[in-house]
Amino acid sequence: MTKPATVHIVDDDEAMRKSLKLLMKSIDLHAETYHSAEDFLANYKATTPSCILMDVRMPGIQGLDLLTHLPKINIHAPVVMMTGHGDIPSAVKAMKAGAVDFIEKPFDQEALANTIKQCIHTSTVHSKSELQQIFSKKLALLSRRETEVLERLVKGKINKVIATDLNISVRTVEAHRANIMSKLDAKSLSDLVKISIYSQVS
Amino acid sequence: MSEFSEFSEFDHDELNEKLNEFLKYLEKTGRSTLDNKERLLLESLHIHQIELEMQNRELKSSQEDLEKSRDKYADLFDFAPIGYASFNKNGVIEEINLTACKLLGSERSTLLGKPFSVFLTLSDSMAFFKHIKKIISSAEKSRIKLQLKSLAGIIYHIQIESTLRISDNGDKIIQSAIVDISDHVAAEQALSESKNQLHLIINALPVLVAQIDLHIQLIFSNKAYDKSFADKKKRKTDRHLIDRIGNENFALLEPYIKVALEGHEVSCEVALTIGSQKISYHVNLLPNPDAHGTVNNFFMIMIDISTYKQNELASMTHLTSLAHEARIYLIGQMTTEIAHEINQPLSAIANYSAAGIRLQNSEKLEVEDITAILNDIDEQVHRASNIINHLKKFSKKRDLQLSKTNINALIQEVLTFLVAEKPRHGIKIQTTLNEPIPYTHVDTILIEQVLLNILRNAVEALIESQQKKPLITVKTASTDNEILILIADNGPGLSYELLDGIFRPFFSTKESGIGLGLSICKSIIESHHGNLWATRNAEMGTTFHIQLPISNQTLQPLKKSK
Numbered sequence: 001m002t003k004p005a006t007v008h009i010v011d012d013d014e015a016m017r018k019s020l021k022l023l024m025k026s027i028d029l030h031a032e033t034y035h036s037a038e039d040f041l042a043n044y045k046a047t048t049p050s051c052i053l054m055d056v057r058m059p060g061i062q063g064l065d066l067l068t069h070l071p072k073i074n075i076h077a078p079v080v081m082m083t084g085h086g087d088i089p090s091a092v093k094a095m096k097a098g099a100v101d102f103i104e105k106p107f108d109q110e111a112l113a114n115t116i117k118q119c120i121h122t123s124t125v126h127s128k129s130e131l132q133q134i135f136s137k138k139l140a141l142l143s144r145r146e147t148e149v150l151e152r153l154v155k156g157k158i159n160k161v162i163a164t165d166l167n168i169s170v171r172t173v174e175a176h177r178a179n180i181m182s183k184l185d186a187k188s189l190s191d192l193v194k195i196s197i198y199s200q201v202s
Numbered sequence: 203m204s205e206f207s208e209f210s211e212f213d214h215d216e217l218n219e220k221l222n223e224f225l226k227y228l229e230k231t232g233r234s235t236l237d238n239k240e241r242l243l244l245e246s247l248h249i250h251q252i253e254l255e256m257q258n259r260e261l262k263s264s265q266e267d268l269e270k271s272r273d274k275y276a277d278l279f280d281f282a283p284i285g286y287a288s289f290n291k292n293g294v295i296e297e298i299n300l301t302a303c304k305l306l307g308s309e310r311s312t313l314l315g316k317p318f319s320v321f322l323t324l325s326d327s328m329a330f331f332k333h334i335k336k337i338i339s340s341a342e343k344s345r346i347k348l349q350l351k352s353l354a355g356i357i358y359h360i361q362i363e364s365t366l367r368i369s370d371n372g373d374k375i376i377q378s379a380i381v382d383i384s385d386h387v388a389a390e391q392a393l394s395e396s397k398n399q400l401h402l403i404i405n406a407l408p409v410l411v412a413q414i415d416l417h418i419q420l421i422f423s424n425k426a427y428d429k430s431f432a433d434k435k436k437r438k439t440d441r442h443l444i445d446r447i448g449n450e451n452f453a454l455l456e457p458y459i460k461v462a463l464e465g466h467e468v469s470c471e472v473a474l475t476i477g478s479q480k481i482s483y484h485v486n487l488l489p490n491p492d493a494h495g496t497v498n499n500f501f502m503i504m505i506d507i508s509t510y511k512q513n514e515l516a517s518m519t520h521l522t523s524l525a526h527e528a529r530i531y532l533i534g535q536m537t538t539e540i541a542h543e544i545n546q547p548l549s550a551i552a553n554y555s556a557a558g559i560r561l562q563n564s565e566k567l568e569v570e571d572i573t574a575i576l577n578d579i580d581e582q583v584h585r586a587s588n589i590i591n592h593l594k595k596f597s598k599k600r601d602l603q604l605s606k607t608n609i610n611a612l613i614q615e616v617l618t619f620l621v622a623e624k625p626r627h628g629i630k631i632q633t634t635l636n637e638p639i640p641y642t643h644v645d646t647i648l649i650e651q652v653l654l655n656i657l658r659n660a661v662e663a664l665i666e667s668q669q670k671k672p673l674i675t676v677k678t679a680s681t682d683n684e685i686l687i688l689i690a691d692n693g694p695g696l697s698y699e700l701l702d703g704i705f706r707p708f709f710s711t712k713e714s715g716i717g718l719g720l721s722i723c724k725s726i727i728e729s730h731h732g733n734l735w736a737t738r739n740a741e742m743g744t745t746f747h748i749q750l751p752i753s754n755q756t757l758q759p760l761k762k763s764k
Contacts, residue, residue: 013546015582019553022575026560057542062628084542105542106549109556 005120006047008077010034010054010066020053027113029120037061044075051100051119052079056090064090067097078119082107088156088193095197104190135199141183149176153189154196221248285360285380290373293318293334302380305360307352321350333364338374341366347383359387410483410504413490416463418443421499430476430504450475455485455502462487462500471507482511518602521725522648526599528722529651532658533597543589547582554579596647602729604643609685609750610635610678612646616653617676629664629672636678640752642685644730649750652723652734656689656746659719663693663744683752684732690745701736701744 007024009031011017017033024031034040036058052070056063067079081094081102091102101115142150145166152162159177163170186192225241279286285302287295294317303310306321319327326348333346343365350358364378404411405425413422420441423431431446443459444452451474461468469486488501533540558575561567592615617631657674664672669692677688696704705724720734727734732750739745 013550015550015578015585016546016553018578019550019557019582022557023553023560026557026564026566084538085545087538105545106552109552 004028004030006050007031007116007120008034008040008044008050008052010037010040010052010058010063011082012036012055012058016055023109023112024116027117029116037063037066040066041073046075046077049120050077051116052077053082053116054079055082056087056094057084064093064097067094067099071098080115080119088154088189091190091193092154092156092197095193101194102190104188132198135184135195138184138195139199142180146176146180146183149173150180150192150196153177153180154193221245285382287318287378287380288367289318289334289376289378291334291338291376293331293376296375305350305352305358305380305382307354307356321352322348323351326350330362333362334376337364337366337376357384358382359384408506410502410506412443412502413499414443414459414502415499418459420446427504430481447474458485458487459500459502462489462502463497465489465491465495465497482507518729521722521729522602523599525648525651525722525726528655528719529596529647532651532655532719533593535658540589540593544586547586547589550582551579551586554582596650600647602645602648604645606641607644607646607649608639608641609644609649609687610637610639612650613653613676613678613687616650616657629661629674632673632675634675634677636680639678639685640680642750642752644750645726648726649730652726652748653687653689655719655723656748660689660691660693660744660746664691667693669693680752685750685752687748687750688745689748690739690743692739692741692743695738695743696736698738701738704736705734 007020007029009017009020009024011020011033012035014035017035021031021033032044034043038061040052040054041061052075054063054066061069063081067081070076070079078100079098081091081099083091083094083102083104085104085106087104091104094102100119103112103115139147139150148166149162152165157165159170159173163173166173180186180192184192184195186195225244280300282299282301285299285305287298287302290296294315295313296315298306298310298313300310303313306313319330322330329346330348333344337344343363345361345363347359347361350360352358359382361381361383362378363381364376367375367377369375407424408426409424410427410430411422411424412420412427415421420443423446447455451472454472454474455470458468458470467486467488469484471482471484473480473482475481483504484507486503486505488503489497490499490501491497554575558567558572561571613633613635617633657676660674664674671692673692675688675690677690679686679688704720706721724734727748727750730750732748734746734748736744736746
């Protein structure tokens with residue numbers, strides 16, 4: 001019997017910690033919970049396989065700060081960041097800071113379970129360079145206008161603002177957006193962010 | 203005796219010497235001798251003569267004294283500040299002093315023998331004769347006021363006080379003191395004129411004025427008062443206030459009347475019933491103490507403030523609708539935070555239920571686990587619905603509603619709204635809430651709006667400032683009659699210019715701001731009879747001060763809409 005993988009959950013909301021722990025249990029994962037970044041730093045014990053599931057918003061040390069701090073203290077467990085719905089700038093920052101993935105609250109439990117599992121069993125995940133290749137190919141399919149719209153979408157701009165920026169109508173932006181989603185085979189804005197971030201990783 | 207007059211200046215001894223000399227002379231010249239009898243007679247005659255001379259001298263000196271004294275009394279008579287004259291039974295002047303002469307404008311010589319009536323008008327002449335008759339018949343002192351025209355044409359008001367004297371030859375003489383009372387009469391006239399003017403003005407005033415005595419009887423009431431509170435029985439006396447304003451209205455005023463009769467000025471706002479109408483009055487009760495400080499009556503001044511009340515209501519309605527707009531704007535600004543707040547319990551619920559379903563499917567779930575999960579879900583449902591209800595309440599347009607409030611509890615509630623905001627930027631919120639805090643009557647939604655607005659401003663200021671240790675402190679304190687809320691940040695602070703400017707409408711330092719937030723906050727606090735202002739902190743940042751009265755609704759009712 002293989003050793004059960006551990007998920008380290010860092011969140012200041014008690015209900016979130018408790019419900020996530022139960023959710024992990026339901027997919028046969030062991031969970032350790034921490035109510036703050038400070039709590040995590042004090043009590044984390046490295047186990048393998050494992051991953052860290054962390055809220056971007058926390059009192060005291062912020063999620064992003066902890067994320068950038070981890071490699072310095074020799075913690076290399078993959079990190080999945082939880083962000084607020086539509087908080088694209090935070091998600092982008094998290095990805096750039098080295099998070100493997102991010103997931104928006106409230107999450108699709110199926111997606112969360114998959115993301116966590118993929119994180120833990122990194123072997124099943126495409127390597128970053130592979131991903132970059134795949135995504136770059138897809139991005140090449142976009143028209144110039146679509147690229148412009150995508151660039152703005154992943155900065156967290158809403159359709160209305162993009163329309164003003166590019167001097168086109170909101171409807172046109174919506175049409176471009178739908179095209180982008182279908183060309184990139186993305187289901188959500190967060191998929192777009194991931195594709196865009198990975199393709200930039202060099 | 204005349205031949206001895208030259209001796210009058212000599213005293214007794216000198217006279218004796220002279221007499222002896224004379225006798226010697228007689229012996230030398232005429233007769234050789236005088237017999238003893240003759241000599242004795244002569245001597246005694248001479249002594250007698252000397253005594254008479256002495257008596258004469260005494261009489262002369264006392265006559266001089268009398269003359270001096272008479273002159274003195276004549277002067278006193280003539281130069282007295284009061285005019286004196288005596289009249290015969292026909293009113294002819296028999297004696298008159300200089301003061302009276304001056305009054306009549308002529309010499310004594312001209313005036314003596316003139317009838318006094320020539321200086322009087324016809325009607326006053328009649329009165330003067332009646333006065334004389336009365337004194338003659340009753341022999342009692344009497345007084346009369348007359349108008350006198352002097353020979354110089356000057357009009358005087360005089361008062362004559364007369365007594366009866368019977369002269370040596372039995373004539374009845376009227377002795378009168380004549381006093382010039384022109385100044386007094388003029389002063390009296392001026393007084394009555396100003397009284398009339400005052401009356402005229404008081405009656406023309408739209409303000410209701412009444413003077414009321416210790417027995418709550420009306421001493422005076424002006425036209426406006428009589429118009430509003432007419433005495434149906436039209437009585438001049440026994441006018442009790444209750445008869446005018448009715449029992450119901452009187453009951454409202456009675457406590458204040460008591461205070462006024464105790465000597466304290468007091469004012470109140472009351473809604474009195476007149477006919478079928480309710481009219482709001484501002485009533486001022488002014489004690490009217492006498493020279494000894496005793497209050498025997500007071501003035502009741504009433505101003506109809508119905509129009510003002512209506513305007514106030516209109517402006518309050520305006521404020522509530524403006525405040526509502528501002529709240530909607532505020533909520534709009536907070537959508538991210540609010541979404542996060544709602545997302546937290548929703549995510550937890552989703553996690554619980556997904557986990558429950560999975561565990562159920564894999565048959566790992568015990569009955570106790572189901573109960574525990576469902577309880578957890580229920581808790582989160584409440585958490586989410588609380589936020590939504592609060593938001594609903596906060597965004598609803600509503601009239602002012604005052605309720606007994608614990609400000610500390612209200613602050614805690616508002617701070618939960620900021621929970622989502624502060625961790626994102628590492629802002630620490632420190633509270634020092636003074637317990638126990640007195641209850642106050644406020645509109646909770648409006649005060650919450652003010653607190654939220656100021657707190658959000660503080661958060662924004664701190665985010666912009668890149669402050670390393672951003673801190674917001676919230677303090678409360680109370681005195682006997684007010685509550686103070688202090689909200690301080692350690693951000694960059696405001697310039698002195700901005701400290702006032704931020705409360706002006708359409709003033710904003712933010713690009714996206716509409717600049718109404720703080721001006722509405724100020725209006726809200728002022729509508730609660732409080733104050734809102736900002737100061738610079740000694741070290742850094744800004745402190746907002748909210749001062750709210752501890753409401754005593756009986757003395758200072760807050761503005762209510764209906």
